[in-house]
Amino acid sequence: xxxxxxxxxxxxxxxxxxxxxxxxxxxxxxxxxxxxxxxxxxxxxxxxxxxxxxxxxxxxxxxxxxxxxxxxxxxxxxxxxxxxxxxxxxxxxxxxxxxxxxxxxxxxxxxxxxxxxxxxxxxxxxxxxxxxxxxxxxxxxxxxxxxxxxxxxxxxxxxxxxxxxxxxxxxxxxxxxxxxxxxxxxxxxxxxxxxxxxxxxxxxxxxxxxxxxxxxxxxxxxxxxxxxxxxxxxxxxxxxxxxxxxxxxxxxxxxxxxxxxxx
Numbered sequence: 001x002x003x004x005x006x007x008x009x010x011x012x013x014x015x016x017x018x019x020x021x022x023x024x025x026x027x028x029x030x031x032x033x034x035x036x037x038x039x040x041x042x043x044x045x046x047x048x049x050x051x052x053x054x055x056x057x058x059x060x061x062x063x064x065x066x067x068x069x070x071x072x073x074x075x076x077x078x079x080x081x082x083x084x085x086x087x088x089x090x091x092x093x094x095x096x097x098x099x100x101x102x103x104x105x106x107x108x109x110x111x112x113x114x115x116x117x118x119x120x121x122x123x124x125x126x127x128x129x130x131x132x133x134x135x136x137x138x139x140x141x142x143x144x145x146x147x148x149x150x151x152x153x154x155x156x157x158x159x160x161x162x163x164x165x166x167x168x169x170x171x172x173x174x175x176x177x178x179x180x181x182x183x184x185x186x187x188x189x190x191x192x193x194x195x196x197x198x199x200x201x202x203x204x205x206x207x208x209x210x211x212x213x214x215x216x217x218x219x220x221x222x223x224x225x226x227x228x229x230x231x232x233x234x235x236x237x238x239x240x241x242x243x244x245x246x247x248x249x250x251x252x253x254x255x256x257x258x259x260x261x262x263x
Contacts, residue, residue: 003040005076006061012050020200022207026080037224038262055102071125082155083134098136128186133209152197187252214238
C-alpha cells in the first residue's frame with residue numbers, strides 16, 4: 001500500500017498587502033506529521049511553495065498522484081493559500097465558483113470544478129484526504145483590529161482583475177448544488193463556511209493557519225489516532241475557544257468521515 005501527498009503553501013502574492021505569513025509553515029507541518037506519524041516516505045511527499053506553486057504545477061502534481069494511486073493506497077492534498085470566488089454569469093441568479101489562488105493567480109485560478117473533475121478519477125479503494133486552509137468567499141480582506149496578527153486568507157476578485165458580486169452573502173456556491181457529499185470520493189476538511197474567513201495568524205510564537213494549527217494540535221493530543229469526525233468536533237471546539245470567527249467544515253460520505261485520519 002503506497003502513501004503519497006502534495007502539500008502546498010503560498011505566502012508570496014502580487015502586491016505586498018496580499019502576502020500571508022503562515023502558509024509555508026502549514027505545508028511543512030502537514031508534511032512532517034505525515035512522515036513522522038503516518039508512514040509517508042519523504043520522497044513520496046511533493047512540496048510546492050511560493051513561485052513553485054503555480055496552477056500548472058499544482059494540478060500536475062495532484063493529477064499524477066491521483067492517476068498513480070491504486071486500491072489500498074492513501075493520498076493527501078493539503079493547500080494553504082488565499083482563496084477567492086469567480087462570478088458565474090451563466091445563470092439568472094447570482095452564483096459563484098469557489099477557487100484556490102495559486103502563485104500565478106493574477107493570470108489564472110484553480111476552480112473547485114477542476115479539482116472535482118480530477119478527484120472523480122480516484123480509483124475504488126483509494127483513500128483521498130483534502131485539507132483546504134483558505135477562504136472561498138467573503139467581502140473585504142483586512143486585519144482584525146485590536147488582536148495579534150490575524151489576517152483572512154481571502155483575495156477579493158477585483159484585486160486580481162476579476163468581477164465581484166455585489167452581495168456575496170446572497171449568492172449561491174455552485175459546488176453546494178452540483179456536488180452533494182454523497183457523491184464525493186474524497187473527505188474534505190476546510191477552514192470555514194462559504195460566508196466566513198479562514199485566518200492566517202500568529203499562534204504560540206509562530207505563523208500558521210488557525211485551522212491547520214489547531215487540527216494538528218488535536219491530532220497530537222489524541223495520540224495520532226482519531227476519526228475525521230472526531231477531529232472535526234475537536235477542531236471546531238478549539239477554534240471557538242481561541243476566538244476565531246470561522247467554522248471548519250467536514251465533507252464526504254459518512255463512511256469516509258468515520259475512517260481514521262490518513263489511513
